[in-house]
Amino acid sequence: MHPALQGLLTIALGVGGCVAYFYLSNQFLDRVLFPPRGPNAGRNINRANMIRPWLFLGPALIALGLYLAYPVVETLRLSLTERVPVPGGQPGEYDYNFVGFANYAQMMDEPKFWEAMRNNFMWLLVVPALSTAFGLLAAQLTDRIRWGNAAKSMIFMPMAISFVGASVIWKLVYDARPIDQEQIGILNALWVGLGGEPQTWLTVPLWNNFFLMIVLVWIQTGFAMVILSAALRGIPEETVEAAIVDGANPFQIFFKIKVPQIKTTIMVVWTTITLVVLKVFDIVFAMTNGQWQTQVLANYMFDKLFRANDWGVGSASAMVIMLLVTPILVWNVWNARREMR
Amino acid sequence: MASLTLTNIRKSYGPVEVLHDINLEIEKGELVVFVGPSGCGKSTLLRMIAGLEQITGGTLEIEGTVMNDVPPSQRGIAMVFQSYALYPHMTVRDNMAFGMKIAKASKAEIEERVSAAAEILQLTPLLDRLPKALSGGQRQRVAIGRAIVRDPKVFLFDEPLSNLDAGLRVATRIEIAQLKEQLPESTMIYVTHDQVEAMTLASRIVVLNGGYVEQVGPPLELYERPANVFVAKFIGSPAMNVFAATIDATGAATTATLETGGQVHIPVESRAEDAGTAAHFGVRPEDLVLAEGDAEVLFEGTVEIVEGLGEVTQVYFKEKAGESAVVAKLPGIRAFKRGDRLKLAAAPEKLHLFDAKGRSFLYRNG
Incomplete structure (x- = not known):
């Protein structure tokens, strides 16, 4: 069968299956299980309404349990075991021996792990701060001009590009050619134009981390801008006018009246980007693959799990990432719920 | 000398003129109420006096100085907004002190003026609260307090009671009347669409309709000797x-x-x-x-x-x-x-x- 047809068929089956599930299960509930008829009509309606939410939640709960909750537990188990081939068994047959925290200890001894931790920490400091700051700036500036919406679309567009696609674009920006050839990377073109020698930017230690971070900042600024722009528009215009009457200049209005009023939104944006940063993988994988001291935790995990086939240490590093993400996630959810109240 | 003089004031949005040739003199210590139906231009006129709207034509003088192009903060005015417009992230004290902090006044002076205003409005026990912890009437008092702290030549009130419920509206109306008694020197301009507020508070009422001044005069004169059918029907309930x-x-x-x-x-x-x-x-x-x-x-x-x-x-x-x-x-x-x-x-x-x-x-x- 033609792949496009296969795709269409899959979509039709998937969507049709969902519709059929909800329709039929509700029909079963209302017609067979608790029909709103007879002497117990009122009681039956109440019971049906108590069960109905679970019909709707059920599929999602099962899917999340199977693909999210179970893997977490399994990863935790793997991180505490060592995988060894069964003596005399078939290839691909493994024993899992409990080794306690040995995997974690081994990971702690590796300089590459600490390099990843250090880099992740730098990413954590730089990317959310820059993305939020640029997003706030773009939101404020584009709200006041006529072509603001066009500018906003341009700034938002990178959000629509995959991380790998963005990496390819930025690899071209950082591209380096021998000195006697014309530079096709814009950074080198500028650098050479200013009288420098062509640099292989992605191999310059420490700095190369920042060159990678810019890619994510470029992507996330649009997200920050859209959310913060909506928040800025939600500020009552009269508070701004009151500040004008009080004699505040545009900077004071922005920093003392507007920003404090959208503080919670700024924090939500900041933490959301922080979560993205902690999981950053594709950009590093596609651009440097962790070479030249640009390793990050997610890429380190990938290396261990799928290149070195060291399931123990790989799982241990996955647990480390999860431990780092969890408090921010909890705080973020708590904050978002408070915002909604 | 008049506290505030409007001469041939006009306002246009593009080709649409919304205020036509307004002439008005307001004496020091008066409480003048702009009243009229929705869209008559009363709020626009007030915002032009405040400096929040550009004046298209004519001159605005406050105590003899032409103020057309002077920024709001230097006009000697203070404004009380309909929605109170309190800064939600600042305490009552900081709300009232904000203008003076911007003007880099000394801490002692700020403290003195804020406590004095809080005293007048009975806000002293609320000074460290945030606006969200206040009732509607209290918020309105804070907004008035913020205006008093600025020590303006002219107070501008933009429908300050519209967001209050009926009972509170009467109480706050009386408070504003008492406030006027306590500040006999200050000039106040008050915009409302409520003729009861206009009749009870005003020393003079300006009736606006469709961007024109229909009549200016003391409340009872407008009631007893209306200059035209519009004023006759607008003042008094039910209408004449x-x-x-x-x-x-x-x-x-x-x-x-x-x-x-x-x-x-x-x-x-x-x-x-x-x-x-x-x-x-x-x-x-x-x-x-x-x-x-x-x-x-x-x-x-x-x-x-x-x-x-x-x-x-x-x-x-x-x-x-x-x-x-x-x-x-x-x-x-x-x-x-x-x-x-x-x-x-x-x-x-x-x-x-x-x-x-x-x-x-x-x-x-x-």
Whole structure:
């Protein structure tokens, strides 16, 4: 069968299956299980309404349990075991021996792990701060001009590009050619134009981390801008006018009246980007693959799990990432719920 | 010297002119109320005085200085907004101190002015609260306190009571009246669409309609001697009964025939050339009484609707089917029924006469 047809068929089956599930299960509930008829009509309606939410939640709960909750537990188990081939068994047959925290200890001894931790920490400091700051700036500036919406679309567009696609674009920006050839990377073109020698930017230690971070900042600024722009528009215009009457200049209005009023939104944006940063993988994988001291935790995990086939240490590093993400996630959810109240 | 002078003030949005040639002088210590229906331009005029809207034409002077292009903060004004416009992230104290902090006043001075304003408005126990922990009335007081701290030459109030519930509105209205007593030197401009607020607070009322000033004067003058039909109908509730009429006899008193047939004698001067012209005759519902003895009967008709309010009884009746209803507001509780025949009269000095264009005969000159 033609792949496009296969795709269409899959979509039709998937969507049709969902519709059929909800329709039929509700029909079963209302017609067979608790029909709103007879002497117990009122009681039956109440019971049906108590069960109905679970019909709707059920599929999602099962899917999340199977693909999210179970893997977490399994990863935790793997991180505490060592995988060894069964003596005399078939290839691909493994024993899992409990080794306690040995995997974690081994990971702690590796300089590459600490390099990843250090880099992740730098990413954590730089990317959310820059993305939020640029997003706030773009939101404020584009709200006041006529072509603001066009500018906003341009700034938002990178959000629509995959991380790998963005990496390819930025690899071209950082591209380096021998000195006697014309530079096709814009950074080198500028650098050479200013009288420098062509640099292989992605191999310059420490700095190369920042060159990678810019890619994510470029992507996330649009997200920050859209959310913060909506928040800025939600500020009552009269508070701004009151500040004008009080004699505040545009900077004071922005920093003392507007920003404090959208503080919670700024924090939500900041933490959301922080979560993205902690999981950053594709950009590093596609651009440097962790070479030249640009390793990050997610890429380190990938290396261990799928290149070195060291399931123990790989799982241990996955647990480390999860431990780092969890408090921010909890705080973020708590904050978002408070915002909604 | 006038505290505030508007000369030929105009405002346009593109080709649309919304305020036309406004001239007004406000003396120091006055409380002037701008009143008018929605869209009459009263808020726009206030915002032009505040400096939040550009003045298209004419001059605005505050204490003799032209202020057209002076930024709001340097005009010597303070504004109280309809939605209070408190800074939600600042305590009451910081809200009131913000302007002075921006102006880099000394801490001692800020503290002194804020406590003084808080004292006047009984806000002292609330100084460290955030606006969200205050009731509507308290928020409004903080907004007024923020204005007082600025120590302005002119206070501007933009419908400050519209967001309060009915009971609180009366209480806050009285507080504003008391505040005015405590600050006799300060000039206040107050915008509202509520004629009760206008009548009770104002030393003078400016009635605006469609971007024009209809009449300026003390509240009771507007009530007793309205300059035109618009003011006559806008001030007072229910609105004045106004009918088309034709002038019969002129002189020191005027005789007119109503379109409904009756003839009225109005002690208002008219000229010989007015005889035979169309005019409008008006009488307030509360000035109508049941005709007794040989009093001149103004209206005779059949009761359509009776609204008993206890304090007064409002009677809507028609002289003939299809005509506009006449409203009478009679004191006390009356046992009228639908279909009752009523004869109504009014004291001659309570009758109003307007020309065909709706201008009062009282204000004709030259």
